[in-house]
Amino acid sequence: MDWDKLRIFHAVADAGSLTHAGDALHLSQSAVSRQIRALEESLNTTLFHRHARGLILTEQGELLFDATRSMTKRLDAAAARIRDSEEEVFGELRVTTTIGFGSLWLAPRLPQLYAKYPHLKIDLMLEERLLDLPMREADVAIRMKEPSQADLIRRRLMTINMRLYASPRYLAANGTPESLDDMGTHRLISQNTQSAQVSAGATLVRELMSHEIGSFLTVNNYFGVLQGVIHDLGIGVLPDYLAQDFPELVHVLPDVESNEVPVFLAYPEELRQSKRIEVFRDFVTEEVIAYRRRKRDSAEADAQ
Missing domain, CATH: 1.10.10.10 (Winged helix-like DNA-binding domain superfamily/Winged helix DNA-binding domain)
Structure with a gap:
């Protein structure tokens, strides 16, 4: 033909x-x-x-x-x-991840990658739908669960938990809850349990909704939940990785959190030798190591 x-x-x-x-x-x-x-x-x-x-x-x-x-x-x-067989790293790299992780964790860290590789072009595709990597809908993915396809190279990056956070101004005006029974006088901000999200987060929200809650605000992604929290609307269900980049957030009800959510980086086997994949993988790994170190240091400081 x-x-x-x-x-x-x-x-x-x-x-x-x-x-x-x-x-x-x-x-x-x-x-x-x-x-x-x-x-x-x-x-x-x-x-x-x-x-x-x-x-x-x-x-x-x-x-x-x-x-x-x-x-x-x-x-x-x-x-x-x-x-990619050339020494210089350039061209397009299509990266897919969730709206929350991509906008709140990954995008703010991309300046460090561009500083090293200014000719690299990142096409960041933020959506909850899992794009098909073997069919080249994207080159590399960061997903909130282990990929099931066998022909992917995958690396576990870290784990996250969904926790409850509020702004200091909201707590000053409305008080800090000491138990779930106190949530009857507060507004809960979360993703709707029917919207696409990690199952651990949806499970936590359903558990919270089984208690008496004063008021609700539901949003279809974590970026929207964060906006509600930092604008003093209520207590939000948010991933714990936000605590480092938004240190003004106050962690409330520390005993209430979701199960651990694994975060994986994955890319097709056929792109194993790609220099663009290599530099992105190493960049994300270095950022995760730094994140873990700060998280450990913060935990040790809180324990003292």
Whole structure:
């Protein structure tokens, strides 16, 4: 099968338009159309339904598009490995993690990585959905549970717990609860138990909601919960890694916390030799070691 025709087909299917695909490929619309017709003739099938608003893939077209998409991702991976064979670290690295961890822990630490590798381009994809690493939806992931796919290299970074935090101003105005029975006069800020989150966090929230709570504010991610807490709205369920970067937060009801949540870094086996993966992995590992050291020092200081 002619790769040039497949490349043009992929561009048309991706753009949904002969004109837009031609612009991307620097070809005229008529040239693109001729290549698509030739491909359809060679396969003896129709790949697109034509209508006034553009092109829609037929069932056969969808099958071919799945194949070309997989081929394109593998070619991108090969190109990345070739580029990474050079001494200089540059190019795009697609990193996926959760909204909370990505915005509250990872993003604030990225300046140190860019200081070492200014030509590296990070595409940070923050969402609760688990992207498919072997299918190259992302290059590397930081996940709040161990990946189940066998063809991934994974490294356990740390563990976190969900705990209760409030601002000093909120506690000064509303008092500090001494037990869960005192929560009847306070507002609880948390993720809704139906929203995507670590199961340990949802379990803790359900346990808290089984007690009498004065008022509720639910948000669909931890960044929103944090904003509610630092703006004095109530007592929030938040990951304990925030305590270092937001030292003004007051840990309340220390005996109330979730089970441990493991944090893993993972990437496809085929990217084992990637220098961009290597420098990102080492950067995150160094930051986690520093985080653990500060956490240990803080615990020892509190014990004295």
